[in-house]
Every structure is written in C-alpha cells, then in structure tokens.
Amino acid sequence: MLVCGACGDNWMKVVKSVELGPTAADDEYALQILSCVRCDARAIGRYTESRRGALGSESVHHFGYPVDRGAASALLQMLNGGDHEAIRAAFAPHMDEAQRFRVVYRDG
Numbered sequence: 247m248l249v250c251g252a253c254g255d256n257w258m259k260v261v262k263s264v265e266l267g268p269t270a271a272d273d274e275y276a277l278q279i280l281s282c283v284r285c286d287a288r289a290i291g292r293y294t295e296s297r298r299g300a301l302g303s304e305s306v307h308h309f310g311y312p313v314d315r316g317a318a319s320a321l322l323q324m325l326n327g328g329d330h331e332a333i334r335a336a337f338a339p340h341m342d343e344a345q346r347f348r349v350v351y352r353d354g
C-alpha cells in the first residue's frame with residue numbers, strides 16, 4: 247500500500263496506471279489515479295524512473311498531486327481511453343507542484 251498524502255495512513259492504492267514512456271528524460275514515465283480507501287482522497291500519481299546516470303545509479307521519483315473526486319473520475323476515463331497525448335494534456339494542469347506529496351510505499 248501507499249501512504250496517503252491527505253490522512254497520512256497507508257491506505258492509498260493505485261486505481262489505474264498508464265505507462266507513457268520512455269521520454270527524453272526518463273526511461274519510465276507513468277501517470278496514475280490514486281485513491282485512499284480510508285479517507286476517500288484522490289490524487290494523481292506521477293512515476294518516473296531513470297537509469298541513465300552512472301552505472302548502478304537509478305533515479306526513481308513518485309509524487310502525488312491531490313485532485314477532487316470529479317477531476318479524478320474524468321482523468322480516470324482519460325487513462326482508460328489510452329490516447330497518450332490526450333492523457334498528458336488532461337493531467338498537466340492538475341499537477342500543482344506546491345501541492346504535491348512524495349508517494350511512499352509501506353508494507354501491510
């Protein structure tokens with residue numbers, strides 16, 4: 247499970263994840279819809295992974311951006327639609343850097 251950016255408990259799950267990479271900067275690039283089982287918060291997930299540094303170095307970034315339920319369900323439909331350009335365009339305005347939280351995995 248993931249730690250929820252809203253309630254801080256480890257009840258956030260990935261509802262849907264679509265791989266859009268590789269990009270110019272990242273080997274893996276995925277956009278996701280996250281949902282908290284406990285407090286019902288919704289967020290966009292942005293996962294990037296780069297293996298282009300020095301040998302053995304790996305850079306993984308996973309951030310969440312809170313969105314309201316209406317936006318989350320509209321974006322989920324975009325993910326299900328599978329049009330990568332449309333997905334990027336729809337998600338971009340919702341990814342507010344000031345609101346983001348680091349997505350942390352926790353067992354259990």
Ligand SMILES: [Zn+2]
Nearest residue numbers: 250253282285
């Ligand atoms: Zn929560």
